[in-house]
Amino acid sequence: MSGAAKGFVCEFCSFQNPDRRRARCDVCGKRRTKSAPAKPAAAASKKADAAPAAPTNTVGGYAERLSEYPNKGVTGLPETEDAPRALATKLERLAELAKNAERIVFLTGAGISTSAGIPDFRGPNGIWTLEDEAKKTKRKRRRVGAVIDEATSGASFETAVPTPTHMALTALASLDKITFLATQNVDGLHTRAKFPREKLGVLHGCVFTEKCETCNREYFRDRDLGGISFRPTGRTCDCGGALRDTVLDWDDGLPDSEWGPAEKHFAEADLAVALGTSLRIVPAGELPLKAKQFVVVNLQQTPYDDKAALVVRARVDGVAASLAAALGVAVPDPP
Numbered sequence: 495m496s497g498a499a500k501g502f503v504c505e506f507c508s509f510q511n512p513d514r515r516r517a518r519c520d521v522c523g524k525r526r527t528k529s530a531p532a533k534p535a536a537a538a539s540k541k542a543d544a545a546p547a548a549p550t551n552t553v554g555g556y557a558e559r560l561s562e563y564p565n566k567g568v569t570g571l572p573e574t575e576d577a578p579r580a581l582a583t584k585l586e587r588l589a590e591l592a593k594n595a596e597r598i599v600f601l602t603g604a605g606i607s608t609s610a611g612i613p614d615f616r617g618p619n620g621i622w623t624l625e626d627e628a629k630k631t632k633r634k635r636r637r638v639g640a641v642i643d644e645a646t647s648g649a650s651f652e653t654a655v656p657t658p659t660h661m662a663l664t665a666l667a668s669l670d671k672i673t674f675l676a677t678q679n680v681d682g683l684h685t686r687a688k689f690p691r692e693k694l695g696v697l698h699g700c701v702f703t704e705k706c707e708t709c710n711r712e713y714f715r716d717r718d719l720g721g722i723s724f725r726p727t728g729r730t731c732d733c734g735g736a737l738r739d740t741v742l743d744w745d746d747g748l749p750d751s752e753w754g755p756a757e758k759h760f761a762e763a764d765l766a767v768a769l770g771t772s773l774r775i776v777p778a779g780e781l782p783l784k785a786k787q788f789v790v791v792n793l794q795q796t797p798y799d800d801k802a803a804l805v806v807r808a809r810v811d812g813v814a815a816s817l818a819a820a821l822g823v824a825v826p827d828p829p
């Protein structure tokens with residue numbers, strides 16, 4: 495018998511797969527044709543359509559890549575929900591505000607992705623909440639990585655599917671009055687939900703997106719790129735320029751290409767709706783204050799509740815679906 499089976503180069507993504515006996519590519523998952531010849535690893539292209547292998551735990555991997563940050567603010571605040579009658583009244587008020595507004599913008603945070611299996615940071619079981627609890631107890635000797643692994647167990651950016659909130663926002667984007675959405679999330683679920691890129695500001699980057707430093711073309715991958723702080727990914731754009739990851743670390747400034755349009759649209763908006771965000775990370779958390787009035791939809795208190803025209807304590811999926819129905823928009827199923 496011969497030794498290990500020779501690999502093959504995927505004709506779709508150019509990844510050098512180690513085992514020729516496999517029918518599908520380990521990276522893009524596409525089935526190879528029987529006639530596809532094996533190529534040596536050196537022949538695998540580094541062009542833009544090549545995708546990297548995924549880290550073992552992508553959500554936890556992202557959390558561990560972030561630098562230590564001492565100013566995370568309050569964590570573990572209790573979550574509360576409005577009583578059914580109060581919630582119904584608030585949803586009617588939200589619908590009224592939206593119908594009367596000519597320009598509406600949204601700010602989304604980690605709370606809109608928890609129903610997709612991606613943990614938040616400040617919730618009762620959030621990543622930073624568990625870290626803080628570990629530091630206060632005899633578990634404090636455990637390394638931070640172990641706490642992150644526990645908080646993100648079973649979570650995967652790659653397998654997460656857009657939630658009802660993501661799909662409702664995509665449907666709402668078809669309305670002219672919905673002018674912009676700024677997200678603090680790096681999970682790529684707005685992109686997977688096919689939210690129009692021209693109306694989307696990805697403020698803190700995306701684990702799936704790499705960008706050309708020469709022509710600014712973006713490539714959205716199927717796997718977490720594993721980088722942070724705009725480092726080269728080792729691949730090149732079709733124009734020949736180097737590709738870099740887009741995920742921000744704490745000390746990184748927000749890209750002008752994302753922050754500039756967000757500031758402009760929020761300042762011009764009649765109504766801003768903050769969904770699933772604690773509004774505690776600046777400057778993104780201050781965006782709603784730029785609009786004429788804003789609504790907070792979050793299970794926990796935020797620093798700006800007293801300035802909001804309306805505060806809704808409810809799960810965002812139900813609120814987003816209600817708003818879409820009130821504005822006469824049909825919500826599609828996830829792609």
